[in-house]
Amino acid sequence: MFSQKDKVQIQQRGSRLEVVEGQIENFRKGFPFLKIDDAATTGNGIIxxxxxxxxxxxxxxxxxxxxxxxxxxxxxxxxxxSRMFKALFEALEDCKKTDNPDETLIKNASARQFLVNKEKFAFFSDLEKVAGKNDEKKNCRSWIEYLLNEKGLNYGSLPKxxxxxxxxxxxxxxxxxxxxxxxxxxxxxxxxxxxxxxxxxxxxxxxxxxxxxxxxxxxxxxxxxxxxxxxxxxxxxxxxxxxxxxxxxxxxxxxxxxxxxxxxxxxxxxxxxxxxxxxxxxxxxxxxxxxxxxxxxxxxxxxxxxxxxxxxxxxxxxxxxxxxxxxxxxxxxxxxxxxxxxxxxxxxxxxxxxxxxxxxxxxxxxxxxxxxxxxxxxxxxxxxxxxxxxxxxxxxxxxxxxxxxxxxxxxxxxxxxxxxxxxxxxxxxxxxxxxxxxxxxxxxxxxxxxxxxxxxxxxxxxxxxxxxxxxxxxxxxxxxxxxxxxxxxxxxxxxxxxxxxxxxxxxxx
Known part of the structure; x- marks a missing residue:
């Protein structure tokens, strides 16, 4: 299954061949379900x-x-x-399919909630700076893009x-x-x-x-x-x-x-x-x-x-x-x-x-x-x-x-x-x-x-x-x-x- 070149790659990663072979076997067999006897509840397993x-x-x-x-x-x-912004990413994708992106965003419940309340977020002052206070082209779509993408805060790629x-x-x-x-x-x-x-x-x-x-x-x-x-x-x-x-x-x-x-x-x-x-x-x-x-x-x-x-x-x-x-x-x-x-x-x-x-x-x-x-x-x-x-x-x-x-x-x-x-x-x-x-x-x-x-x-x-x-x-x-x-x-x-x-x-x- 593994060539000599593969084995070298595995070794260079600090892993062991038998471990990787075991992982392949896990894929083939699957992991068994756990068997539970009871839920732990107050007084029965929970203090x-x-x-x-x-x-x-x-x-x-x-x-x-x-x-x-x-x-x-x-x-x-x-x-x-990135999962924090899943709904906003999906809303941006929907915008690509329409000639009226702002209307599309407003119809999206998650995007609408974000846009209506954007000033309440702790990061809003930073967002406003990168968006530009006097940017006349600023619209619903651009607010979200500036939040998520590299041209703005890049929050979509950062850790929480x-x-x-x-x-x-x-x-x-x-x-x-x-x-x-x-x-x-x-x-x-x-x-x-x-x-x-x-x-x-x-x-x-x-x-x-x-x-x-x-x-x-x-x-x-x-x-x-x-x-x-x-x-x-x-x-x-x-x-x-x-x-x-x-x-x-x-x-x-x-x-x-x-x-x-x-x-x-x-x-x-x-x-x-x-x-x-x-x-x-x-x-x-x-x-x-x-x-x-x-x-x-x-x-x-x-x-x-x-x-x-x-x-x-x-x-x-x-x-x-x-x-x-x-x-x-x-x-x-x-x-x-x-x-x-x-x-x-x-x-x-x-x-x-x-x-x-x-x-x-x-x-x-x-x-x-x-x-x-x-x-x-x-x-x-x-x-x-x-x-x-x-x-x-x-x-x-x-x-x-x-x-x-x-x-x-x-x-x-x-x-x-x-x-x-x-x-x-x-x-x-x-x-x-x-x-x-x-x-x-x-x-x-x-x-x-x-x-x-x-x-x-x-x-x-x-x-x-x-x-x-x-x-x-x-x-x-x-x-x-x-x-x-x-x-x-x-x-x-x-x-x-x-x-x-x-x-x-x-x-x-």
């Missing part, structure tokens, strides 16, 4: 904190920070904002992190800046150092660095912190090979293999390169202006406090199991550890699996406790598309809490679809991660993924259809073998910007 619990968890987090725990905030920020989202008296802020400010309120250590890491595309790295250089000193003075900001790019070795519709390697005109980015699941490699005691993960577009940040800050600290509480218990079990002291094989200890694993961490043993031998149960528990821990905020589902919290069956026969996308569930199974429909909560991507063991040693996060949870989609290049493969999602299969806790968080903490007109919502004005 609900009352006012006292929120305060206690926040205090536990503050005490941990004072004691020297090192936090870090991780923000995937490499994705292009570089777009101006919010207005302030002193100026406008991008989501990148909002994450700096937000991070200063919960991701600072006892020396007031705020560590943040952003994954960005190589072509936009300089733009992010320029914003940081421009605002860093101002925000540090205003917030009494020091920012330690780092960047990384998705590694070429995590790109996946593309195939044609016959599952043969898709080739460029020069005969070389086509590789495509492996999706956000590839960022597990970037996450694995970081060293911190607690890592907060949040999407780049889920930010709000300062006057609405308080609920997010309160619940971020609460989620971290929950992690510290349960991590302390897990560490005790880890120490006893790993060091195999005199108590490790006692029936009472094994029963206690098994009970916590099954009823608190919600990791159930394989059906009809009974550990009659102490040694057998010991090794099972040791394996399940020696894993990273994540606490995931979950919001009540109000119709948002995307993944949610479920009890899912794993390849080893166990059942555990997983974030599952609807596309991973068999659409032909009435029973599975009924469980999906009964889901009450939604994944807003609000994670706090503990990536070290009881000795303070960092886990190799790439060892805790489920490779069988990838995605296959149809794309095209140069007019030819192809199939692309995404790696297991960062908070889906890439974290499949982590211990997981779900905690309900209020919808006020979830304010994503999926379309440009979402910036007209009260949460962003």
């Amino acid at each position: 609900q904190l009352d006012e006292k619990g929120i305060a206690e968890s926040g205090e536990r987090f503050e005490q941990g920070m004072a004691a020297g725990i090192e936090p870090l905030k991780f923000v995937p920020a490499s994705g292009a904002a 992190g570089l777009l101006k989202f919010h207005k302030y008296a002193e100026g406008e802020r991008t989501p990148f800046e909002e994450h700096l400010v937000e991070g200063a309120h919960y991701a600072k250590d006892n020396q007031n150092v705020v560590r943040l890491h952003f994954t960005v595309s190589p072509e936009h790295l300089q733009a992010f660095q320029e914003i940081l250089e421009r605002v860093k000193e101002t925000y540090e003075k205003e917030l009494n912190v020091t920012f330690d900001v780092s960047f990384s790019q998705q590694k070429p070795s995590t790109d996946t090979i593309a195939v044609d519709l016959n599952n043969e390697p898709f080739r460029e005109p020069d005969g070389s293999l086509l590789f495509r980015p492996g999706g956000h699941g590839a960022l597990i490699e970037n996450l694995n390169d970081l060293d911190a005691d607690i890592i907060f993960i949040k999407n780049i577009d889920n930010v709000v202006p300062d006057h609405l940040k308080e609920p997010t800050i309160v619940y971020k600290k609460a989620l971290a406090g929950v992690l510290l509480k349960f991590q302390e218990i897990i560490f005790r079990y880890q120490k006893r199991l790993n060091e195999r002291d005199a108590v490790a094989l006692e029936s009472a200890f094994l029963a206690e550890a098994a009970n916590f694993l099954e009823n608190t961490l919600n990791v159930k043993p394989p059906e009809n699996q009974y550990y009659t031998e102490k040694e057998e149960l010991y090794y099972y528990l040791k394996e399940k406790y020696n894993r990273p821990l994540r606490v995931c905020g979950m919001v009540k589902n109000e119709g948002e598309a995307g993944g949610g919290p479920f009890f899912s069956q794993n390849p080893d026969g166990t059942t555990s809490l997983q974030i599952v996308e609807s596309s991973q569930i068999d659409p032909e199974s009435v029973q599975q679809q009924n469980i999906l429909q009964n889901a009450t909560h939604f994944n807003p991507v609000d994670l706090v991660c503990g990536v070290k063991n009881y000795k303070g040693e960092k886990y190799n996060l790439t060892e805790f993924t489920d490779p069988a949870t990838g995605f296959i989609s149809k794309k095209s290049k140069d007019g030819k259809e192809l199939k692309a493969q995404e790696l297991p999602g960062l908070w889906n299969g890439a974290m499949s073998n982590w211990n997981t806790l779900f905690v309900e968080v209020p919808v006020e903490t979830f304010n994503p910007v999926k379309t440009v007109n979402d910036l007209l919502r009260e949460q962003h004005l």
Whole structure:
């Protein structure tokens, strides 16, 4: 299948031949659907904190920070904002088919909403400058073209992190800046150092660095912190090979293999390169202006406090199991550890699996406790598309809490679809991660993924259809073998910007 020239190309990308061959096999076999046993709901897999619990968890987090725990905030920020403007791009295409483009745009609901409210957007002053205040030729079509295209702001090609989202008296802020400010309120250590890491595309790295250089000193003075900001790019070795519709390697005109980015699941490699005691993960577009940040800050600290509480218990079990002291094989200890694993961490043993031998149960528990821990905020589902919290069956026969996308569930199974429909909560991507063991040693996060949870989609290049493969999602299969806790968080903490007109919502004005 692969020539010597192909093998050299694969090697130069930092990948391995057996990995690429495995990706080809995935195309041929397809990825299996996950089997879910139940939806996680409040009191059944989802922890609900009352006012006292929120305060206690926040205090536990503050005490941990004072004691020297090192936090870090991780923000995937490499994705292009083009989907934000999908409706506007489509409206421009419709304009090409008519002699009256302005009338066509006004009839398009998304375009009309944008045009009528354009002065309300934080980027309007920039848009007006590039459009020209006295340009008599300026019309509905040109406003949108100046927003999206290279002759104007080029927003259609930039990542979300570089777009101006919010207005302030002193100026406008991008989501990148909002994450700096937000991070200063919960991701600072006892020396007031705020560590943040952003994954960005190589072509936009300089733009992010320029914003940081421009605002860093101002925000540090205003917030009494020091920012330690780092960047990384998705590694070429995590790109996946593309195939044609016959599952043969898709080739460029020069005969070389086509590789495509492996999706956000590839960022597990970037996450694995970081060293911190607690890592907060949040999407780049889920930010709000300062006057609405308080609920997010309160619940971020609460989620971290929950992690510290349960991590302390897990560490005790880890120490006893790993060091195999005199108590490790006692029936009472094994029963206690098994009970916590099954009823608190919600990791159930394989059906009809009974550990009659102490040694057998010991090794099972040791394996399940020696894993990273994540606490995931979950919001009540109000119709948002995307993944949610479920009890899912794993390849080893166990059942555990997983974030599952609807596309991973068999659409032909009435029973599975009924469980999906009964889901009450939604994944807003609000994670706090503990990536070290009881000795303070960092886990190799790439060892805790489920490779069988990838995605296959149809794309095209140069007019030819192809199939692309995404790696297991960062908070889906890439974290499949982590211990997981779900905690309900209020919808006020979830304010994503999926379309440009979402910036007209009260949460962003």
